[in-house]
Amino acid sequence: MRVSKMLGERMKEAPKDCVIESHALMIRGGYMKYVSNGSYSLFMPARRITRKIENIIREEMDRIDGQEVLFPVVMPASLWEESGRYTSIGSEMARFTDRSGNPMVLGMTHEEAAVQLARDTAKSYTDFPFMIYQLQTKFRDEPRARGGLIRVREFTMKDAYSFHTSQEDLERYYKRCYDAYVRIYKRAGAKNVVAVKSDSGMMGGAVSHEFMLLSEIGEDTLAICNDCDYKANVEAAECIIDKGKPEEPEAVCEISTPDVKTIEALCNMLHMKAKKLCKAVVYQENDTDDYVVVFIRGDLEVNETKLRNYLGRNIHPATEINEESGIVPGFIGPVNFGGKATVVYDRSVEGGSNLICGANKADTHYTGFNPARDLPSDTTYVDVAKATSGGVCPVCGRHSIKLFKGIEVGNIFQLGTKYTKSMDMTYLDAQGQRQYPIMGCYGIGVGRLCASICQESHDQYGPIWPMPIAPWQVEICNLRRDDEKVNSTAEALYAELEAAGVEVLYDDRDIRPGSMFADADLFGIPVRAVVSPKTCERGVIELTTRDKTIKKDIPIAGAASEIKSLVDELMSMYE
Secondary structure, three states: OEHHHOOOOOOOOOOOOOOOHHHHHHHHOOOEEEEEOOEEEEOHHHHHHHHHHHHHHHHHHHHOOEEEOOOOOEEEHHHHHHHOHHHHOOOOOOEEEOOOOOEEEEOOOOHHHHHHHHOOOOOEHHHOOEEEEEEEEEEOOOOOOEOOOOEOOEEEEEEEEEEEOOHHHHHHHHHHHHHHHHHHHHHHOOOOEEEEEOOOHHHOOOEEEEEEEEOOOOOEEEEEEOOOOOEEEOOOOOOOOOOOOOOOOOOOEEEEOOOOOOHHHHHHHHOOOHHHEEEEEEEEEOOOOOEEEEEEEOOOOEOHHHHHHHHOOOEEEOOOOOHHHOOOOOOOOOOOOOOOEEEEEEOOOOOOOOEEEEOOOOOEEEEEEOHHHHOOOOOOEEOOEOOOOOOOOOOOOOOOEEEEEEEEEEEEEEEEOHHHHHOOOOEEOOOOOEEOOEEEEEEEEHHHHHHHHHHHOEEOOEEOOOHHHOOOOEEEEEOOOOOHHHHHHHHHHHHHHHHOOOOEEEEOOOOOHHHHHHHHHHHOOOEEEEEOHHHHHOOEEEEEEOOOOOEEEEEOOOHHHHHHHHHHHHHHOOO
């Protein structure tokens, strides 16, 4: 490809709203163009990258016996009504009616379509197991589109669905897919991807993992133990804390705390650390606005995902508290609590000694709260707290949990029979009995992986694309098109490399060397061959790599062969 023929332009600066490096570099480098909030068109360089990622994914899915299919983007609402998700999913799903008045949806995921394709087709146990997958456009009305391709509303995704006749068979296949994902990220050149246990969310199922690329710009927080192999998203990570040595119980004592309604203010007044407090956090159920009060140690935060899963209901932070509820804002406590609310006790409170808590009346707190003595003996304590850095690892028991940020670049779920039961997909087993197949699902966002690798692998000048997904493998820079020797050398090298099967971008424009090199950095191509009057005078071509690990002169004679060998060597690093 000749740069002079390529649509798109490189810019010195990105728009001010591009605050994430990968977003800025991919706009500056002419990879994509903004269309609307969370929607972009891709120019040729980005499309070449995403197509290579798609091909890697296809090869690995085919390697584990996947069958590529294609589901529709637009589906009838009736499919989603069967699964129950038409009403359970909120405004993220785009709904509309067709010209005949039929309710329709834009696919944001395709579990329903996969079941519809397979049911009445796989009728006997002899038809199982199997896995079907697609690479398809999806739309999710994402309220927080950000970071270019990191979080968008319209995106390309690989989603796969496996069907099994036993949990054991699903678990065997789940491991095969897990291993395939590890290979995909290695082959694509993503260096810092870890698999963590996760919450299944709207997908359902009991077991799930997310593949996270560690990055400070990630929106997810991960709890990772450096002393063992424990890794989990904080939404699913256990919170285990050191409660210290038990103290001799003190009597509950009422103290005056006028206008002291926050943890910080109470700590300052009593010269106490937050971990000596039992605080109350108030939520409301989405459907009923009924109150939920969580009692938790003062230095911890409520993990709303855990709380939602425990309650089995969607919740939101309380916006206001009615007097009729009997709840006294700022002074809520577990001793003699009489408010109209569902009460949840986090296990950080269990075993606490001489804690400070609200007294359920204005301007008053208690000291000397001892849960073992002051709460009913049948009180249930559950884990609804966010994991903390320095917390206890649930596997090795050491104080070795550290928190990291990550970008989700893939996920896998053991769905069970959630969708096959609700959509009445059955098969006949060996005894002639009807059974529901057990499902797994496996997703990778293609554009997000592209942008995440750019985020992970770049410098101040542009992306540093790994060889397997780089838009081209080699860039030739012709610094003097008007010089006959330079031009003929560059043209010959271009022809020889293409004939050898090397992917080449040839910058044949008549521009200043500084501008050409700036654009080359933005293209981020792994190998660069520079042809100039000075190199031709010495009978050489200047060969460099984008990551600056190699810089040398090679003879013009045989240059194509040497460059091809370097490309092969760099490609082999990702096998």
